[in-house]
Amino acid sequence: MTGQTSSTSTGLFGAAQLVERWQADLARLDSEIAERQAERAEVVRKLDAAELIARELASLSDNETGREAPVAENGSAPQNSHPEQFGLTPPAAQPVHKQRKPRKPREGLTWKAVVLPAVGEAEMGLTYAELRSAVAASPLGSKLDASDKGYHNAISRLAGDGLIIRDHGRVFTPEAFDRFMAAVERGEASTTVPQPLAHSxxxxxxxxxxxxxxxxxxxxxxxxxxxxxxxxxxxxxxxxxxxxxxxxxxxxxxxxxxxxxxxxxxxxxxxxxxxxxxxxxxxxxxxxxxxxxxxxxxxxxxxxxxxxxx
The missing domain is CATH 1.10.10 (Arc Repressor Mutant, subunit A)
Known part of the structure; x- marks a missing residue:
């Protein structure tokens, strides 16, 4: 009887060790998956940012050369556009009143094309005063003096797209935000918003x-x-x-x-x-x-x- 009890205890102990090892393996795999997902999300964010800048540059290039997207005589997209690939109804099946010419490229730089690089150059983010100062020094500075509506809309759209982060009275890229918070944890940076000064x-x-x-x-x-x-x-x-x-x-x-x-x-x-x-x-x-x-x-x-x- 004693031998059976000892054998049972040994078996249970071995099973418990096996379960603990499986649990450790599961925790390790979950951690690796989370890291890979974070890496993937970062790559996707960078691709989105690159695509945005590429669109802005393409728009500027088209505007400078006077080119517009090709349009058929009836105002629809060319037949080789294959809109069905993008889940759209082919032009032939669309009512005529819904067919529109592509929007003409916007003249000059856009607010997003100026704001995003300014934020991207700051290793620890920018205060709103610093960002506004950077934009004021750009080719859009005169427009900013006249109206800042487009400037604020660009910040909101970039934040909505996840390309910038607004926090602690600052504007960051996601990478700069991580650096800033790490510096805060080390005691090397403060979340206190610096007050704008009349001079420096x-x-x-x-x-x-x-x-x-x-x-x-x-x-x-x-x-x-x-x-x-x-x-x-x-x-x-x-x-x-x-x-x-x-x-x-x-x-x-x-x-x-x-x-x-x-x-x-x-x-x-x-x-x-x-x-x-x-x-x-x-x-x-x-x-x-x-x-x-x-x-x-x-x-x-x-x-x-x-x-x-x-």
């Missing part, structure tokens, strides 16, 4: 730093120079996102250039008042040194007389 002393200081050390610092190096100033150090501790966003804005404006090696130098639109003169030494002192050896004022000492940046 930090932006002015960045221009002076780049002027003093052209092509010698990357983004991190510029921020290290900024943090030598007690006020900037307090503003950038522990979160440095604001400085990176200002650098990105100056790059978009063409005031500074981020080279392929990551180093930053003055751009074609670099303000001349921040340019280093021949008698100034390219060092960490943003005002340089004169021929007599006198050291110029630091960025924070000149802050009251700086030009407005934003």
């Amino acid at each position: 002393p930090m932006g002015e200081a960045i221009l002076r730093i780049v002027s003093a050390q052209p092509g010698l610092l990357n983004g991190k190096g510029v921020i290290r120079e900024l943090k030598k100033d007690p006020e900037f150090n307090a503003a950038l501790t522990p979160h440095e996102t604001g400085a990176f966003n200002i650098i990105a804005r100056l790059v978009r404006r063409g005031q500074i250039v981020r080279r392929d090696d990551g180093l930053i130098q003055p751009g074609k639109n670099f303000p001349p008042e921040y340019a280093r003169h021949e008698n100034e030494a390219p060092s960490g002192n943003t005002a340089g040194a004169s021929e007599t050896g006198e050291v110029g004022a630091s960025p924070n000492e000149n802050r009251s007389g700086l030009r407005l940046i934003s």
Whole structure:
């Protein structure tokens, strides 16, 4: 009797181990499936974005060359269009009053074609003020001044298509949103929405730093120079996102250039008042040194007389 009990216990123990292994296998497979589904969704999103941009570019190309989609004499699509492939009724079976000419391509850039690349260039997303500033610097800037209805509609449509994400007072691509939230979890970024400022002393200081050390610092190096100033150090501790966003804005404006090696130098639109003169030494002192050896004022000492940046 005792032997039977021992054998039964051993069998149950072995069965329990087998069940646990199956459960572990199932959990592993579920995890792998979820990862693959996420990868697939990301690829689909990228394809959708590429298709959108391709349509916008094709529309611009057709408009520039004066071409329109081919239309038969009766106003219907050509016979080789095979609309039945897309679940549509062939033109011959349609009432004449439902046949329409294809819409003429829209003239010039579209709002979506400007908004999406602007958001895509930001590694950690853009605030609404930063996005509006980027669009204002685009060829649609004059239209934005006249009316921002199309601009806001483009943001809503892109969000509805899943191409951008609106959260925490910012606009992201899905990849940038993941990076931002990961940085928040690490304590490197804040979800607090920065308030728009009438001017940007930090932006002015960045221009002076780049002027003093052209092509010698990357983004991190510029921020290290900024943090030598007690006020900037307090503003950038522990979160440095604001400085990176200002650098990105100056790059978009063409005031500074981020080279392929990551180093930053003055751009074609670099303000001349921040340019280093021949008698100034390219060092960490943003005002340089004169021929007599006198050291110029630091960025924070000149802050009251700086030009407005934003």
